[in-house]
Amino acid sequence: MDSYRLHRGSAPLLLSLPHDGSEIPVALAERMAGPARTAPDTDWHVSRLYDFARALGASVLVPRYSRYVVDLNRPEDDTSLYPGQNTTGLCPTTRFDGGPVYLEGQQPGKAEIATRIERYWRPYHDALRGELERLRGGHGRVVLWEGHSIRGSDLPFLFEGRLPDLNLGTAAGASCTPALQQRLEQVLAGQDDYDWVANGRFKGGHITRHYGDPARGIQAVQMETSQRCYMDEGSGEFDPARAARLQPLLRRLLEVCLDAGQSPAAG
Numbered sequence: 400m401d402s403y404r405l406h407r408g409s410a411p412l413l414l415s416l417p418h419d420g421s422e423i424p425v426a427l428a429e430r431m432a433g434p435a436r437t438a439p440d441t442d443w444h445v446s447r448l449y450d451f452a453r454a455l456g457a458s459v460l461v462p463r464y465s466r467y468v469v470d471l472n473r474p475e476d477d478t479s480l481y482p483g484q485n486t487t488g489l490c491p492t493t494r495f496d497g498g499p500v501y502l503e504g505q506q507p508g509k510a511e512i513a514t515r516i517e518r519y520w521r522p523y524h525d526a527l528r529g530e531l532e533r534l535r536g537g538h539g540r541v542v543l544w545e546g547h548s549i550r551g552s553d554l555p556f557l558f559e560g561r562l563p564d565l566n567l568g569t570a571a572g573a574s575c576t577p578a579l580q581q582r583l584e585q586v587l588a589g590q591d592d593y594d595w596v597a598n599g600r601f602k603g604g605h606i607t608r609h610y611g612d613p614a615r616g617i618q619a620v621q622m623e624t625s626q627r628c629y630m631d632e633g634s635g636e637f638d639p640a641r642a643a644r645l646q647p648l649l650r651r652l653l654e655v656c657l658d659a660g661q662s663p664a665a666g
Contacts, residue, residue: 402519403462405526410456411538411660412653413530414449415606416546417471417523418442420462427468430505432498438465440487440495442548444637448629449546451650455657457544458530462523467491467500469515471523472545472604480604490515495554531610531617534660540616542579542656545607550632551625558600564593564628568603568621574611575618579659583620586651592644593628618659622652 403420421438428436446461453459462471470489473480477489487493490512492500500506507515527543534541551562567583569575580597587595603611603621611619626632629642 402464403460403523403526405461405530406453406459407530407533408453408456408458410458410657411534411541412452412455412457412544412657413527413534413541414452414457414459414544414546414653415527416442416445416449416459416461417606418462418466418547419445420464420466422463423465423467431467431501434498435467435494435500438467440467440491441465442546443626443635444630444642445546445548445624447637448548448624448642448646449649451646452653455650455653457653457657458534460523460527460530462519464519469512469519471520472547472606474605474609475516475520480608489520495550495557527606527610535616538660540618540660542575542660543606543610543617543619544653544656545603545619545621546624547601547604547621548624548626548629551627552632562600562623562625563596564625565595566599566601566623566625567595567597568601568607568623569598569619570603570608570611571598574603574607574613575620576613576659579618579620579656582655582659583652586648586655590648593648618656620656622649 419442421441423438473489490507492506494500531541569580572580584597601623607619607621610617628645630637
């Protein structure tokens, strides 16, 4: 059973899209509340949004299954990433809208969670770690780009009001060099189409925080994109025109990461 797909590129850049998967095993879906069975908190169409990345030579890692099966961007011990704020866990029991994932009494117990970690979480992280080391071994350094998306409004369980269009996270500067963060912010500041923030509500999840190790030549950056920028949040449909408007900016950001992966001075 393949729980992910990995495209191996040649450039020192790896895109991880850990919430792109939407599949839920039938037996598990039968235990879920109706609204959860369609995996509404998926990072919809993120693979399609970043489909240009392979042409840049990037590696791309994408899961098959929904975050409701296991959240690949949470630590194995399920320690909260945002203490004091509402969030969802390793095997979520609450949706982004605050509603329940499971029918009453159907939540997973410790043994089931341990099984999901072994079956779904660990293979993704083994692949992620292995690809980072392969690319770092070949180039001396590598940049990990964590591609995420979320509905940018009407999620009071997670944040108040409207989320900025583009949300750059570097674990408050710990997961990449100051030079890379500065260059990414310069690209964002140099355009007028989208509002943005660095290390705001979303500072980077487990993958960014755990794998980002600039001293070892591994830099990690998370981009949380408001879904209104490339799709219709109401219908859930991908919007090619909106995506085409955003993709050149995302491409410029990835090109900055490529430069950082190829040149010590750039990173």
